[in-house]
Amino acid sequence: MSQSRQEPTIIxxxxxxxxxxxxxxxxxxxxMIVFASALHQGVGVYLSSLHDPMTLAAIRLTLLTAVVAxxxxxxxxxxxxxxxxxxxxxxxxxxLTLIDLPLSVSPVISGLIYVLLFGAHGAWGPWxxxxxxxxxxxxxAIILTTLFVTFPLVARELIPMMKTLGNxxxxxxITLGAGGFKTFWYVTLPNIKWGLLYGVLLCNARAMGEFGxxxxxxxxxxxxxxxxxxxxxxxxxxxxxxxxxxxxxxxxFLALVTLVAKSLIELKFxxxxxPLLKGK
Numbered sequence: 376m377s378q379s380r381q382e383p384t385i386i387x388x389x390x391x392x393x394x395x396x397x398x399x400x401x402x403x404x405x406x407m408i409v410f411a412s413a414l415h416q417g418v419g420v421y422l423s424s425l426h427d428p429m430t431l432a433a434i435r436l437t438l439l440t441a442v443v444a445x446x447x448x449x450x451x452x453x454x455x456x457x458x459x460x461x462x463x464x465x466x467x468x469x470x471l472t473l474i475d476l477p478l479s480v481s482p483v484i485s486g487l488i489y490v491l492l493f494g495a496h497g498a499w500g501p502w503x504x505x506x507x508x509x510x511x512x513x514x515x516a517i518i519l520t521t522l523f524v525t526f527p528l529v530a531r532e533l534i535p536m537m538k539t540l541g542n543x544x545x546x547x548x549i550t551l552g553a554g555g556f557k558t559f560w561y562v563t564l565p566n567i568k569w570g571l572l573y574g575v576l577l578c579n580a581r582a583m584g585e586f587g588x589x590x591x592x593x594x595x596x597x598x599x600x601x602x603x604x605x606x607x608x609x610x611x612x613x614x615x616x617x618x619x620x621x622x623x624x625x626x627x628f629l630a631l632v633t634l635v636a637k638s639l640i641e642l643k644f645x646x647x648x649x650p651l652l653k654g655k
Contacts, residue, residue, distance in 0.1 A: 406627055406631075409620055409623050409624055409627050410620075410624055410627070412616060412617070412620035413617065413620035413621040413623070413624045415617070416617050420617055421617070421621050421624075424617060424618040424621035424622070425621055425622070425625070427618065428598065429597050429598055429601070429606065430606060430618070430621075430622055432597075432598040432599070432601070433601045433602055433603045433605070433606035433622070434603055434625070436514060436517065436599075436600070436601065436602050436603075437583050437602045437603040437604075438583075439514065439518075440514075440517055440518050440521050440582055440583075440589075440602060441521075441579050441582040441583050443518050443522075444518060444521045444522050444525055444578070444582045445525075445575060445578050445579050445582060447522060447526075448522065448525055448526045448528065448529050448578050449529055449571075449574075449575055449578070451526055451529070451530065452526070452528070452529025452530040452532075452533055452571075452574055452578075453529070453533065453571070455470070455474060455530045455534075456529075456530050456533035456534045456537055457537070457559075457563075458470075459471065459534055460534060460537040460538055461537075461542065461545075471534075474526075474527050474530050474531070475527060475531075476527075477523055477524050477525075477526065477527055478527050478531075481587065482524055482585065482586070482587030482588040483587045483588065483590075483591055485520060485523050485524050485587075485588040486520050486587065486588035486589065486590065486591025486592045487591055488523075489510075489511065489516060489519055489520055489523075489591075489592050490511055490591060490592060493510040493511050493516065494511050495511075497511075511592055511594070512592070512593065512594030512596065512600060513599075513600060514599070514600060516592035516593070516600075517589045517592060517593055517600060517602060519592075520585075520588040520589055520591070520592050521582050521585055521588070521589065523588070524581065524585055524588050525578045525581045525582050525585070528574055528577045528578040528581060529571070529574035529575060529577075529578055530574070531574070532570045532571070532573050532574035532577070533567055533570050533571060533574060536566075536567055536570040537563075537567060540566050540567070544562050544563075544566070545558050545562055545563060548561070548562045569640050569643055572640055573637065573640050573641075576633055576636055576637060576640070577633075579633075580629060580630065580633045583602075583603070583626065583629055584604060584626055584629070584630075585602075585604065586604040586605065586608075589602055589604075589605065590605055590608075593605055595609065597609070603622060603625065603626060604626065606622060607619050607622045607623050607626075610622065
C-alpha cells in the first residue's frame with residue numbers, strides 16, 4: 376500500500392479541502408470576476424467593446440506578434456535541442472545557460488536591453504537614425520522583445536525529452552541508409568511531437584500575454600504599438616472598466632484553451648508511453 380493511502384482519512388480530506396479552497400479563491404474566483412465584469416452591462420456592450428477599432432488593432436498586433444515569434448522559436452527550439460542532445464561541442468554548457476537567460480531576467484529588463492541597443496541614444500541608435508530606420512516604438516520592437524522572452528520555451532521542453540529517448544533509433548535509421556532529413560522527419564519528429572506541441576502551446580500563450588517587455592519598447596501608441604495586454608491597461612486606467620474586462624476576457628479564454636490543450640497533450644503522451652512502459 377502506498378504512503379498516501381496510509382494517511383488517516385481526516386488528513387487527506389483536510390489537505391484536499393485546503394487545495395480546493397486555494398484554487399477556488401486564487402484562480403476560479405478571479406476568472407469569474409473577469410467574465411462577470413465584462414458581461415455585467417449585457418452582451419451587446421461586450422461585443423461592441425470588442426469591435427472598438429483600437430481593440431481590434433491591439434488584437435491584430437498581438438496575433439501578428441505570435442504568428443512571427445512562435446514559428447521562429449519553433450525552428451530555434453528544434454535546432455538548439457538537436458545540437459545540444461545529439462552532439463558534443465565546446466561551449467555546450469554556455470549555450471544551455473544562454474537559453475535559460477530570458478527565464479531568469481525580468482521582462483522589464485529584457486525590454487530595456489532592446490532600448491539600450493536600438494534606442495535613439497543606444498549602442499546602434501545613431502547608425503539606425505542616420506539610415507532612417509526606427510525600431511523602438513514600432514511593432515518590430517514588440518516582435519523582437521517577444522522573441523527574446525519566449526525563445527527558451529520550445530527548447531526547454533524538447534531537450535529533456537530528446538535526452539530520455541536517446542540516439543538508438545536515429546543510429547539504426549542511419550545504418551539502414553536514411554539521410555539526416557529522413558531520419559529527423561520519420562524517426563525523431565514522431566517521437567518528440569507531443570513535447571513539441573506543448574512547447575509551441577506555451578510559447579504562443581506567453582507571446583500573446585507578454586506585458587513587461589513589450590511595455591518598455593512599445594511607446595503605447597494606440598492603434599500601432601499597443602498589444603492586447605497594453606490596451607487593457609490603458610482602458611482600465613481610463614476607467615473604461617467594461618471595455619477593459621471585455622478585452623481581458625479574450626486573454627482569459629486563451630489561458631483556458633491553453634490549459635485544456637495542455638491536458639489533452641499530456642493524456643495523449645501518457646497513452647503512447649503506457650505500452651512502452653508495460654513492455655519493459
